[in-house]
Amino acid sequence: MTDQVQFIVGTEKRLAEIICADDVMPLLEWGVKAGAGHAALLDSDGETIWEARGGNFNGGEVSCPVMIEGEQAGTLLVRGRGVDGVDPADIAALLGCSLQSLVKASLKRILTTEIHTTVVNQSYEELLETNRQLSISEGKLRELTKNLEQQVAERTAKLERALTRLLQQEKMASVGQLAAGIAHEINNPMGFITSNLNTLKRYAGRMVTMLDYYGSLLASDPAHASLLQRSFRKWQELRLDSICADLDSLIGQSLEGAERVKKIVADLKGFSHIDDSAMAIVDLNAEIDRTLGVLEHRFSVDTDVVKNYSELPGFSCNPAQICQLFLHIIENSLEARPKGLRLIVSTQNENGTLTISFADNGPGIPEQIRNRIFDPFFTTKEVGAGTGMGLSVAYDIVTGYGGSIYVASPPSGGTIITIKLPGQRNRDVTLR
Amino acid sequence: MIEYDELEKRMVLKLVYYGPAMSGKTTNLLRLHDLLAREGLGDLMMLDTADDRTIFFDLLPFFLVAPSGLKIKLKIYTVPGQVRHDATRKAVLQRADGVAFIADSQTGETANNVASFENLESNLALVGLDIDKLPLVIQFNKRDMAGIVPEEEILDNWRSTGIPVIMASALQGWGVWETFARLIELTYAHLDSRYHLTAEHGLDQRSFVERLTDRSRE
Numbered sequence: 001m002t003d004q005v006q007f008i009v010g011t012e013k014r015l016a017e018i019i020c021a022d023d024v025m026p027l028l029e030w031g032v033k034a035g036a037g038h039a040a041l042l043d044s045d046g047e048t049i050w051e052a053r054g055g056n057f058n059g060g061e062v063s064c065p066v067m068i069e070g071e072q073a074g075t076l077l078v079r080g081r082g083v084d085g086v087d088p089a090d091i092a093a094l095l096g097c098s099l100q101s102l103v104k105a106s107l108k109r110i111l112t113t114e115i116h117t118t119v120v121n122q123s124y125e126e127l128l129e130t131n132r133q134l135s136i137s138e139g140k141l142r143e144l145t146k147n148l149e150q151q152v153a154e155r156t157a158k159l160e161r162a163l164t165r166l167l168q169q170e171k172m173a174s175v176g177q178l179a180a181g182i183a184h185e186i187n188n189p190m191g192f193i194t195s196n197l198n199t200l201k202r203y204a205g206r207m208v209t210m211l212d213y214y215g216s217l218l219a220s221d222p223a224h225a226s227l228l229q230r231s232f233r234k235w236q237e238l239r240l241d242s243i244c245a246d247l248d249s250l251i252g253q254s255l256e257g258a259e260r261v262k263k264i265v266a267d268l269k270g271f272s273h274i275d276d277s278a279m280a281i282v283d284l285n286a287e288i289d290r291t292l293g294v295l296e297h298r299f300s301v302d303t304d305v306v307k308n309y310s311e312l313p314g315f316s317c318n319p320a321q322i323c324q325l326f327l328h329i330i331e332n333s334l335e336a337r338p339k340g341l342r343l344i345v346s347t348q349n350e351n352g353t354l355t356i357s358f359a360d361n362g363p364g365i366p367e368q369i370r371n372r373i374f375d376p377f378f379t380t381k382e383v384g385a386g387t388g389m390g391l392s393v394a395y396d397i398v399t400g401y402g403g404s405i406y407v408a409s410p411p412s413g414g415t416i417i418t419i420k421l422p423g424q425r426n427r428d429v430t431l432r
Numbered sequence: 433m434i435e436y437d438e439l440e441k442r443m444v445l446k447l448v449y450y451g452p453a454m455s456g457k458t459t460n461l462l463r464l465h466d467l468l469a470r471e472g473l474g475d476l477m478m479l480d481t482a483d484d485r486t487i488f489f490d491l492l493p494f495f496l497v498a499p500s501g502l503k504i505k506l507k508i509y510t511v512p513g514q515v516r517h518d519a520t521r522k523a524v525l526q527r528a529d530g531v532a533f534i535a536d537s538q539t540g541e542t543a544n545n546v547a548s549f550e551n552l553e554s555n556l557a558l559v560g561l562d563i564d565k566l567p568l569v570i571q572f573n574k575r576d577m578a579g580i581v582p583e584e585e586i587l588d589n590w591r592s593t594g595i596p597v598i599m600a601s602a603l604q605g606w607g608v609w610e611t612f613a614r615l616i617e618l619t620y621a622h623l624d625s626r627y628h629l630t631a632e633h634g635l636d637q638r639s640f641v642e643r644l645t646d647r648s649r650e
Binding site: 008009010011012067069070071104107108111112115116118119122123126 | 434435442444446473474475477479488489491493494495505507509519520522523524526527
């Protein structure tokens with residue numbers, strides 16, 4: 001028996017496929033016993049399939065068609081003279097009728113059995129397939145349940161990080177906007193302050209010249225001796241000697257101050273990069289300088305910044321982000337040692353990798369927290385004093401450019417933050 | 433096609449009466465058997481259960497011989513309409529040469545008609561038959577009953593598909609022959625394009641249809 005019946009409903013069948021010898025032979029044999037000399041069943045080609053023979057072949061021959069689905073599929077042949085008045089034609093009719101019923105019943109049985117088998121096999125296969133699919137999805141589900149907690153934790157951390165970064169960026173952006181706005185507002189009055197101071201310097205010079213002229217005029221005529229004396233007394237009373245001597249340096253210092261204000265404003269504007277598009281090619285050394293310029297007001301008199309810059313290739317980045325990165329690192333050093341900070345900033349180009357390090361003489365970072373300092377919200381400062389976002393944001397910015405950031409606290413003291421940025425990928429970037 | 437044997441000059445075709453449960457598929461075949469009583473028509477074989485529901489199929493066989501000697505045997509089957517007999521429907525539908533979809537006109541049966549037609553579409557695809565190419569007619573049966581969907585509405589709904597729609601009452605015996613004749617026409621066209629019945633066997637559409645749908649005994 002085959003595993004599966006390949007059965008097409010309606011397939012044509014021959015007589016011998018529908019009925020079998022066990023069914024037919026008794027009929028034929030009883031036909032012979034009833035008086036037929038010979039009873040045979042032939043297929044549609046006239047070939048004998050089954051036959052039963054009696055003693056006497058002689059006599060008439062009666063044939064009777066056997067039909068399948070309206071077509072003649074075979075012939076029943078009955079020969080002989082008959083015995084005891086039994087007509088072979090009656091035997092043939094009886095056998096034919098029985099055979100026809102047999103064929104019909106067998107055909108029904110075959111059709112039902114075969115289609116039943118087909119359906120059962122098909123259903124079983126579908127069941128197996130369903131079972132297979134269920135097993136797969138069950139496995140997935142189990143896996144999912146197992147990893148769900150871990151995945152939730154991972155996603156949460158990621159989200160927290162992204163949120164922090166967004167908050168920080170937004171803060172920086174609004175600070176930058178404010179700075180740029182203020183810078184613009186300051187630039188205008190600074191313009192006329194500088195220009196007026198220069199004019200004032202010129203005017204003051206002329207007035208001093210006029211005073212000198214008066215003096216020399218009075219001195220040249222003895223008739224005005226008493227007038228000269230009174231004027232000289234008033235001159236001394238008003239201490240015009242030192243005023244005249246001071247005038248230049250006063251105005252000069254004011255102009256110098258105005259220049260410094262201008263530079264601070266320019267740094268602030270540059271640092272906020274409010275005018276830049278998202279990406280630009282920048283000189284990282286200049287960006288460090290800018291950041292230092294913005295933080296200058298927080299330096300104490302004894303703050304010492306040493307710059308060991310090497311020439312660096314242009315770096316394609318979002319300049320505001322890069323300034324933000326430097327700001328967080330330098331701020332940390334400033335907070336670690338408000339007085340007497342010595343900060344060594346070094347930059348290097350090592351085979352295309354840009355290395356920037358900030359070494360301070362602060363208290364250093366204890367080893368047990370060194371692997372946590374880049375985590376969001378981790379802070380050693382008092383509640384409310386720090387957000388714990390600075391180095392986390394710095395980490396995100398550096399990794400965002402495919403770089404890495406390390407922290408080291410050598411036994412000699414202090415902290416060294418080293419940033420490595422891949423400069424190679426920027427080689428083809430052209431300034432937009 | 434169940435079988436085509438060029439040497440034996442024998443072609444066995446399969447037509448299937450499809451549709452939801454109780455829409456009158458068996459009644460259609462019973463009527464057809466009565467209408468077409470003629471030489472070559474076999475007995476209607478019914479494989480049903482005690483409660484008269486078709487669980488396997490009904491079979492109505494008959495044949496004709498083309499002038500070339502090609503013997504064309506036609507076997508008409510019904511399928512069980514009940515949803516749970518889907519595997520049987522698939523088995524019966526294999527290698528079908530044409531399908532008559534028997535829908536129930538009663539308003540409450542619309543959803544069943546739609547579900548059954550969608551089932552026909554998916555099963556045809558599963559047995560590798562293209563519904564757009566397969567000869568297909570739709571019969572809306574039970575037009576003698578009350579509470580039926582109006583003819584206009586039915587025709588409007590099906591017009592865009594291009595499938596012939598025939599109104600019928602199998603119980604009263606009308607529309608049955610028309611459905612069958614239309615299906616035979618379409619089936620001939622489909623066969624002729626592939627087997628050149630006119631050119632190679634001298635059998636044109638008119639004689640094919642007339643001989644298979646002969647109602648001379650009426």
